[in-house]
Amino acid sequence: MERVTVTLGERSYPITIEAGLFNHPASFEPLRAGDKALLVTNDSIAPLYLDVVRHSLEKLGVNVDTAILPDGEKYKTLSVMDQVFTKLLQGNHGRDTTLIALGGGVIGDLTGFAAASYQRGVRFIQVPTTLLSQVDSSVGGKTAVNHPLGKNMIGAFYQPAAVVIDIDCLKTLPARELSSGLAEVIKYGIILDADLFDWLEQNIDALLALDVQAMGYCIRRCCEIKAQVVAADEREGGVRALLNLGHTFGHAIEAEMGYGNWLHGEAVSAGMVMAAETSRLLGQFSQSDVDRIKRLLARANLPVNGPESMKPEAYLPHMLRDKKTLAGELRLVLPTAIGQSEVRGGIAHEVVLSGISHCLI
Amino acid sequence: MERVTVTLGERSYPITIEAGLFNHPASFEPLRAGDKALLVTNDSIAPLYLDVVRHSLEKLGVNVDTAILPDGEKYKTLSVMDQVFTKLLQGNHGRDTTLIALGGGVIGDLTGFAAASYQRGVRFIQVPTTLLSQVDSSVGGKTAVNHPLGKNMIGAFYQPAAVVIDIDCLKTLPARELSSGLAEVIKYGIILDADLFDWLEQNIDALLALDVQAMGYCIRRCCEIKAQVVAADEREGGVRALLNLGHTFGHAIEAEMGYGNWLHGEAVSAGMVMAAETSRLLGQFSQSDVDRIKRLLARANLPVNGPESMKPEAYLPHMLRDKKTLAGELRLVLPTAIGQSEVRGGIAHEVVLSGISHCLI
Structure with a gap:
């Protein structure tokens, strides 16, 4: 297992890198039994990894809701992000909830900004499934959505609580x-x-x-x-x-x-x-x-x-x-x-x- | 002139309280000659105070654009905030721009969240025109928009650079x-x-x-x-x-x-x-x-x-x-x-x- 720490004082967090991480409930710390979470993913990733991740989270004792968004950069918008807020509010998620971004850079950026903004900030965990998001966008806390007049123009600096990188994901990557x-x-x-x-x-x-x-x-x-x-x-x-x-x-x-x-x-x-x-x-x-x-x-x-x-x-x-x-x-x-x-x-x-x-x- | 400081380390800022402040360019510090700004207000406040504030800003040498939003709590939404982003992008406003919120709590909350999110954060100044926003919402950095399922559910903690309170405003307040x-x-x-x-x-x-x-x-x-x-x-x-x-x-x-x-x-x-x-x-x-x-x-x-x-x-x-x-x-x-x-x-x-x-x- 490879491990890297992003050092930012009390907002420091670990990046864990290994094949097969999705199968182990412990991969998803700091989540623990009794926590509530919303797993955000897209309709391409959901058939591949949603069940295994949800299963591990449930084994850990986490109460998991799911939001499945359409796949693609063109859906990295304020209005799609609003669907995540709707899901959170319909599920009575409080300030103590955790958002989990399961997907590539689009899911990570949008979910991160949703986490930064929901009730002015809740915890989130990055679970990047593409090489691009694993080496870049999931680390460092830049979150954003696009505007028709410019990419990543609306967002926040907001650090995740952990980054979980399962290398096995790359086998299904185009x-x-x-x-x-x-x-x-x-x-x-x-x-x-x-x-x-x-x-x-x-x-x-x-x-x-x-x-x-x-x-x-x-x-x-x-x-x-x-x-x-x-x-x-x-x-x-x-x-x-x-x-x-x-x-x-x-x-x-x-x-x-x-x-x-x-x-x-x-x-x-x-x-x-x-x-x-x-x-x-x-x-x-x-x-x-x-x-x-x-x-x-x-x-x-x-x-x-x-x-x-x-x-x-x-x-x-x-x-x-x-x-x-x-x-x-x-x-x-x-x-x-x-x-x-x-x-x-x-x-x-x-x-x-x-x-x-x-x-x- | 009454003056209060909000003490938050390097994010500390002054609140200035006096009758007639809008007529004095110096009221709008830290803005200065050569700065670019977007003045955000609504269609009830604009006829009353837009000209005097804009005139003072121009006298100071600030390059001012204006966004006039519809008046009312029901417009404190993500999609109305998106209009502010469109205005900023159309006017080529960079990270060095300043948003000025001229209005009550709705304008202040929405503009503050827009400032927190535009390019992941630009400077903003609160110019509250209602008693409610003068004594409460303009101070303290809580910014937000509403969601159909809950008030102030989407937002950020984001402090203004200054709060400018002209007591004369209250004369036109219903x-x-x-x-x-x-x-x-x-x-x-x-x-x-x-x-x-x-x-x-x-x-x-x-x-x-x-x-x-x-x-x-x-x-x-x-x-x-x-x-x-x-x-x-x-x-x-x-x-x-x-x-x-x-x-x-x-x-x-x-x-x-x-x-x-x-x-x-x-x-x-x-x-x-x-x-x-x-x-x-x-x-x-x-x-x-x-x-x-x-x-x-x-x-x-x-x-x-x-x-x-x-x-x-x-x-x-x-x-x-x-x-x-x-x-x-x-x-x-x-x-x-x-x-x-x-x-x-x-x-x-x-x-x-x-x-x-x-x-x-």
């Missing part, structure tokens, strides 16, 4: 979603950890083949990096912003193409290449490192170009709504080497447009 | 709303301050006549009490719950009658008498003190009975959804003397029903 998760894994290597990037170049095939040992190491290492960054900068005043490498470009792709048509990791993958190209144009990143990044992403079956139908000019209006934008000035995360990156403002829009245009087919 | 505010004023006397209760018995007529000196003292004293309680217990783990005297009963009235048909303070007024009667039935509050409370409320033109059409049994389902309810057990704030009160659980439902039945015509 190949495209596995690759989408690898985009965030590769991101950690680019922004902060050259050794991880090297390791990924050696082990990407083992990860694609779901080798349990490689995957366990990979998830643990990513959670460690994320936990360190979050402990240093919970509310994204500084270093945490680096985790957004590729995301400003990627969000533009997701918004323009309609949420869910490009997977998040796919959009981030193309976005990371755009950031790398922009950095190269600024003279602070080498062509050979751009190529290394593109090669690794391609081996992970990820796109290294933006959508054919999307002109560079179509990116900017979305990018200017990015949360890192201050007083109308675009701020981008740019790699300065493999394993190093920085947040940079004041870049001329034409340079950004040129960076994007290097990533069109 | 008499019924002035009385509604006095219900919360009287509440402070009952739960924590026997001297204030005595003072109110002497000065209630001066307050109803909007005597500036009496009103200035009254608002300042209420803000002081609220600030002390909030500083001691921001998240309502203990003493802060006392501020809910009458509210569990009152929320049942509001929900059953339809939000906005009974004003909040009217429902709280009847609810406080119900709490006093329940406490008397438990042998811990005297009939003469019940009568003192009823007399003072009646002099403030407030109801001392629940709605005729509402049977005692109709209260309980709403009351069991109260946020103080833990594991299905009703917990009530009950006065133990004028100026003293406690939170108490484990009271038999028939005693509560009997307390309510003493307050039906």
Whole structure:
């Protein structure tokens, strides 16, 4: 069993990583006999894992209600979140209830924000079932829903009480979603950890083949990096912003193409290449490192170009709504080497447009 | 000028109380030249105060957008809050924007929750225009919207950066709303301050006549009490719950009658008498003190009975959804003397029903 602690004073919490965790009632601590909980999941995950998780919770003595939401990024909205509140109120859930998010990033983000907001805050537990949510969105307390005019624009910083990662889940994950998760894994290597990037170049095939040992190491290492960054900068005043490498470009792709048509990791993958190209144009990143990044992403079956139908000019209006934008000035995360990156403002829009245009087919 | 500080470490903030504040740009600190802000108000307040406030902000050099919402408790919803987000996104407001709540409790609660949630949290300033919001809801950081199944069920603890109280506003406040505010004023006397209760018995007529000196003292004293309680217990783990005297009963009235048909303070007024009667039935509050409370409320033109059409049994389902309810057990704030009160659980439902039945015509 791999275990990582997110250190945030009295709001610290454990991340547990192992194959088969869903079968063990003890995996779901701090829940205990007599507690009440609402298990939130979606209609794709429910047939696969709802019964086993509910069974373990019931064995633990937890009184469990269930909310099954429609699957997909386009349902990460205020009005779908309102259905969770309705379920909680109909079931007379009090301030002492616990929300359990069983699913990928959409379920985790929405359930986390619901937990932050229900009666001004109740406990919640993240049970991420996709690689992307296991290595990224379930850790760190960023919760949100989307608005038609921008992704993740409405939310809260709200930490879970525990993160429970059962690696066995990945066996039922569609190949495209596995690759989408690898985009965030590769991101950690680019922004902060050259050794991880090297390791990924050696082990990407083992990860694609779901080798349990490689995957366990990979998830643990990513959670460690994320936990360190979050402990240093919970509310994204500084270093945490680096985790957004590729995301400003990627969000533009997701918004323009309609949420869910490009997977998040796919959009981030193309976005990371755009950031790398922009950095190269600024003279602070080498062509050979751009190529290394593109090669690794391609081996992970990820796109290294933006959508054919999307002109560079179509990116900017979305990018200017990015949360890192201050007083109308675009701020981008740019790699300065493999394993190093920085947040940079004041870049001329034409340079950004040129960076994007290097990533069109 | 009266000034009270809410002491919460680096989140401390000032409450400024004076007649004519809206005319002075300096009233709106910490806003300053070059800042961007969204002024949120409703269609009743806008014709009265929007121009003067906007003019002062523009004189200060603030770049101000405006969102005018429909007036009324029934619009304190997630979907109306979503209109505020749309306005913010359409105006390209970034994380460095400030939301200004110009209005009563509905505008303050909704705008505060919007500020807590927009891009996971932006600055906001409370500019309460009703007595109720000046003495209660604008101070302390409780923000929320309603759900069809319960009032204030969705929200956040989120402190403003400043509270700006212009007493002149009360001149345009309908008499019924002035009385509604006095219900919360009287509440402070009952739960924590026997001297204030005595003072109110002497000065209630001066307050109803909007005597500036009496009103200035009254608002300042209420803000002081609220600030002390909030500083001691921001998240309502203990003493802060006392501020809910009458509210569990009152929320049942509001929900059953339809939000906005009974004003909040009217429902709280009847609810406080119900709490006093329940406490008397438990042998811990005297009939003469019940009568003192009823007399003072009646002099403030407030109801001392629940709605005729509402049977005692109709209260309980709403009351069991109260946020103080833990594991299905009703917990009530009950006065133990004028100026003293406690939170108490484990009271038999028939005693509560009997307390309510003493307050039906």
